Amino acid sequence: VLGFTREEIMAMESNVLSTLTHPDDLTALEKHIAAIADSPEGAARQVEYRFRHKDGRYRWLRTYAVVFKTDPDGNPAEVLGTTFEVTNEKITGLALQQRESQLLEAQSIAQIGSFEWNMETDESVNTPELQRILDMDDNYNVKAFLANVHPDDREKVESAIEHSLVTGQFNCQYRYATRTGIEKMLWT
Numbered sequence: 001v002l003g004f005t006r007e008e009i010m011a012m013e014s015n016v017l018s019t020l021t022h023p024d025d026l027t028a029l030e031k032h033i034a035a036i037a038d039s040p041e042g043a044a045r046q047v048e049y050r051f052r053h054k055d056g057r058y059r060w061l062r063t064y065a066v067v068f069k070t071d072p073d074g075n076p077a078e079v080l081g082t083t084f085e086v087t088n089e090k091i092t093g094l095a096l097q098q099r100e101s102q103l104l105e106a107q108s109i110a111q112i113g114s115f116e117w118n119m120e121t122d123e124s125v126n127t128p129e130l131q132r133i134l135d136m137d138d139n140y141n142v143k144a145f146l147a148n149v150h151p152d153d154r155e156k157v158e159s160a161i162e163h164s165l166v167t168g169q170f171n172c173q174y175r176y177a178t179r180t181g182i183e184k185m186l187w188t
Helices: 006-011 011-019 026-037 085-111 128-134 140-149 154-167
Strands: 046-052 058-068 076-085 115-118 123-126 173-177 183-187
Touching: 006 011, 011 026, 011 046, 011 115, 011 140, 026 058, 026 076, 058 085, 058 128, 140 154
Parallel strands: none
Antiparallel strands: 046 058, 058 076, 115 123, 173 183
């Protein structure tokens, strides 16, 4: 995974971590090792960090370690560990985070929001822009939303929701009052 021979790694002696670990990840890796040293038998730990490949580029690694056996004083005597290269996973995850950030920024600029509604639990996950538009907090569900729909438009919105359960499409224009009493005309 790292391109070094066993001999090259052994030649680094006790400097292998400081030589190969990305400077931003060295503290986390050292804490991981210290946590293992203080762990009881059966305790498992995980850490992600970057290690420098022989070609000079860093690769993301994920290491799992479990204290397999302790000595009579309770100190780790045997540790089982496995390490996986997760560079592609990390690159994909970082790209998804960037896309999510760009989507949220675009929603803010366009003044549109989005949500995901779990109909079984009546819980929703809302974007920050939707929370701003509707003047709501994190604990917002359909019942709370409908309570703020103008009374003359509530039946129309409820009917549109029922229709969407059949067709998969929700299209409705209605009046909505925020917590501060501002009435808005919304199209969802």
